[in-house]
Amino acid sequence: MMRIVILGSLVLTLSACGSGLGDRFGIGKGTEFFDGQRYSGSAKADRSDRSHFVASVRPVSASFDGAIEAARYEGVQHCIKYYGTSDIAWDVGPDTPREALVIENDTLTFMGTCQE
Incomplete structure (x- = not known):
């Protein structure tokens, strides 16, 4: 029994x-928390060249520090998926001064290139 x-x-x-x-x-899936918050995010790239990508997360208003880490995570996951590496050359990324970060409609956007 x-x-x-x-x-x-x-x-x-x-x-x-x-x-x-x-x-x-x-x-x-989707249970990663950053600074105690859950973010909706994605990393997108052209099919012809997936090394250059744009990673976006929202809502930034939940935690600015958390959004930065969540966007970094999205970029890293993208590069690991397509290139097997977490090395990224950020055009706009986690080390960019806060005042220069791209934030629109409560969404933080990073841009980078996967390094092989």
């Missing part, structure tokens, strides 16, 4: 993985 209960629990747990419950409870 105990095996049936354990097996049933395991099946229910695994079935919840693809149902969106993981996001609701902070489990799985």
Whole structure:
């Protein structure tokens, strides 16, 4: 009887993985927190040259420091995915003076190039 209960629990747990419950409870994809906040972010590049990318995160108003780290994370994830390295030459990035960072509509934007 105990095996049936354990097996049933395991099946229910695994079935919840693809149902969106993981996001609701902070489990799985998108659970990285920066300065205690969760950010919506992406890194995009032209298909012809994925080394040059633009990384954006929002909401900056949640935490400026957290947004900077979240944007860096998006860039690093992009470079690892396409080039297998986390080395980035930032045009506008985490080391850019705060007053020179690009912020529009509560969105922080970094630009960089993956280094092979």
